[in-house]
Amino acid sequence: MSHRIVVVGHGMVGHRFLADLAAHRLEGTRTTVLGDEPHPAYNRILLPDVLLGRSDLAGLTLPETPGVRLLRGRRAATIDRLRGVVVDSTGEEHPFDTLVLALGADPVFPTVDGVVGADGNPLPGVAALRTWDDAHRVRSAAEEGARVVVMGGGVLGVEAAVALAAAGSEVTVVHRGSTPLDRQFDADSGAVVRAGLADLGITTLVDVRVSGVERRRDGTLASVRLTDERHIPADLLLVAIGVRPRTRLAEEADLGVRNGILVNDSCRTDDPAIYAIGDCARTPRGCSGLVGPGWEQARVLAHHLAERISGRSRPRPVLGADGGVFRVKAEGLEAVTMGEFPDDEFTPGAARVLSLTDPAGRRRVRLAVADGLLVGATCVGDPQVAADLTVAFDSRTPVPDDPAALLARPLAGASAPASVVDLPETAVVCRCNAVTKSAITAAVAAGADTAEAVANATRASTGCGSCTSDVCRLVSALGEAGGSRSLDRVTVA
Ligand SMILES: Cc1cc2nc3c(=O)[nH]c(=O)nc-3n(C[C@H](O)[C@H](O)[C@H](O)COP(=O)(O)OP(=O)(O)OC[C@H]3O[C@@H](n4cnc5c(N)ncnc54)[C@H](O)[C@@H]3O)c2cc1C
Numbered sequence: 467m468s469h470r471i472v473v474v475g476h477g478m479v480g481h482r483f484l485a486d487l488a489a490h491r492l493e494g495t496r497t498t499v500l501g502d503e504p505h506p507a508y509n510r511i512l513l514p515d516v517l518l519g520r521s522d523l524a525g526l527t528l529p530e531t532p533g534v535r536l537l538r539g540r541r542a543a544t545i546d547r548l549r550g551v552v553v554d555s556t557g558e559e560h561p562f563d564t565l566v567l568a569l570g571a572d573p574v575f576p577t578v579d580g581v582v583g584a585d586g587n588p589l590p591g592v593a594a595l596r597t598w599d600d601a602h603r604v605r606s607a608a609e610e611g612a613r614v615v616v617m618g619g620g621v622l623g624v625e626a627a628v629a630l631a632a633a634g635s636e637v638t639v640v641h642r643g644s645t646p647l648d649r650q651f652d653a654d655s656g657a658v659v660r661a662g663l664a665d666l667g668i669t670t671l672v673d674v675r676v677s678g679v680e681r682r683r684d685g686t687l688a689s690v691r692l693t694d695e696r697h698i699p700a701d702l703l704l705v706a707i708g709v710r711p712r713t714r715l716a717e718e719a720d721l722g723v724r725n726g727i728l729v730n731d732s733c734r735t736d737d738p739a740i741y742a743i744g745d746c747a748r749t750p751r752g753c754s755g756l757v758g759p760g761w762e763q764a765r766v767l768a769h770h771l772a773e774r775i776s777g778r779s780r781p782r783p784v785l786g787a788d789g790g791v792f793r794v795k796a797e798g799l800e801a802v803t804m805g806e807f808p809d810d811e812f813t814p815g816a817a818r819v820l821s822l823t824d825p826a827g828r829r830r831v832r833l834a835v836a837d838g839l840l841v842g843a844t845c846v847g848d849p850q851v852a853a854d855l856t857v858a859f860d861s862r863t864p865v866p867d868d869p870a871a872l873l874a875r876p877l878a879g880a881s882a883p884a885s886v887v888d889l890p891e892t893a894v895v896c897r898c899n900a901v902t903k904s905a906i907t908a909a910v911a912a913g914a915d916t917a918e919a920v921a922n923a924t925r926a927s928t929g930c931g932s933c934t935s936d937v938c939r940l941v942s943a944l945g946e947a948g949g950s951r952s953l954d955r956v957t958v959a
Contacts, residue, residue: 472500472552474499474566477501477503477507479744479763480764481507483568483743486764486768486769488531494775502539509527510596516602517630518629526598544715545718545719547720564775566767567741567746568743569713569744573710575707578677588705591686593702614630616638616706619641619647619648619670628799638670640674645659655832657830666798674694675692675693677691686701711745726747726753729743731749733766791856803844817835820833839863843855860893861890899926907940910940
């Protein structure tokens with residue numbers, strides 16, 4: 467009898483798991499997927515582009531995995547562990563030998579009056595940005611000239627604010643910390659980010675919270691009230707204060723849950739037939755809320771199941787992105803952070819920390835160096851320096867004797883910007899998918915002659931998309947270097 471796999475959730479990690487499992491070419495398995503969104507799987511990370519009007523659903527859609535029974539718009543309602551069955555919202559039963567939960571996370575809404583209804587859903591004039599439907603709703607509400615208050619100055623809040631301002635909205639960010647992006651960046655970097663947001667026409671109010679909203683007689687939103695008693699006129703309140711792993715289905719099935727579905731290193735819950743991956747799962751390393759670790763879990767689980775189901779050992783998966791570099795994806799606002807800084811840079815033996823602060827130039831660079839290597843860096847407002855630092859961090863290049871040289875590019879006789887074409891073959895071009903330059907070179911050599919073909923062959927540029935221009939540049943440079951025939955001779959590391 468065939469092995470029945472049921473996957474609940476067809477988001478970025480559930481979708482990737484299906485592709486990874488298919489790559490093992492297992493015989494005798496039957497896979498059913500329940501996804502409660504009515505759409506095909508799509509790249510959620512690029513939803514801010516939808517606010518800009520730059521992407522439609524087709525542009526974000528991820529390729530379907532053949533040979534899978536995919537039920538869209540179908541919610542898993544209960545898990546009957548005794549019978550090994552998932553019951554969906556239509557009452558249909560889906561028996562499983564292995565169940566994979568990839569349920570994602572829900573946006574968190576504040577517990578202040580007038581924001582959410584009794585059912586927990588946002589009231590008119592209030593939205594989050596988690597799904598395609600959310601993005602569509604926000605885009606229609608935030609038409610040109612609309613007044614939008616973004617609650618939360620973290621990465622998602624900043625990315626959404628920049629996109630909405632570029633689309634013509636009047637945007638105010640309300641942040642409870644003293645500088646935006648304060649979870650990833652130090653206070654001076656955050657201050658530069660705040661000034662950069664002001665340059666884009668965005669007001670950032672700090673050290674303050676939303677305490678409620680005022681509505682007109684017809685129920686539409688009139689203004690947002692702050693804890694300092696200010697009232698900000700608003701047509702839309704966009705809430706971006708974090709996410710919470712979706713765990714209810716697991717909780718109701720009596721699986722272990724603590725701020726996430728508890729799993730071990732193989733992504734297994736306390737039921738040997740049930741696994742959890744992605745934003746809903748809490749591994750021994752915690753919950754990340756990022757796609758890179760979720761994709762890694764998908765790969766590890768596909769490998770684990772392939773061995774378990776086939777009874778044969780298989781090549782271990784190459785584990786991917788180190789997750790060490792984080793980039794804010796907002797046009798006109800360059801902000802990158804990588805690695806770690808010491809808690810106290812004055813402690814003897816701590817990494818050496820250097821910084822450059824140039825508020826008027828909207829620049830701030832901070833580095834940590836230990837044992838001759840770059841171990842941490844943040845860079846705001848200088849894409850060239852950010853690119854150089856990323857290469858030095860990734861490739862563990864020894865830093866100069868005086869690491870201050872890394873803080874800025876010399877103005878006179880500046881060397882050409884670090885181009886992807888000049889990087890070593892081992893350099894990682896697509897961080898989300900851990901695709902190296904050599905893998906792209908190999909794909910081009912095998913006949914992939916467009917960026918799209920390279921994306922299909924290697925997955926490069928299918929995550930946050932920030933490497934798309936590098937992939938295009940590389941494909942074109944490799945093509946110019948002599949076409950795919952001469953590329954056959956390129957050594958692939
Ligand atoms: C605007 C935005 C920008 C982001 N930017 C970044 C970034 O730059 N870098 C980064 O690493 N991460 C980013 N993230 C986070 C990233 O998108 C998530 O980490 C990733 O989507 C997690 O994938 P997942 O499959 O676990 O969850 P999801 O992609 O949320 O998918 C879960 C799916 O399961 C479905 N589902 C839930 N319950 C059920 C049920 N009972 N039955 C059936 N289906 C169900 C949901 O509807 C959903 O379709 C961003 C997220 C957003 C919203």
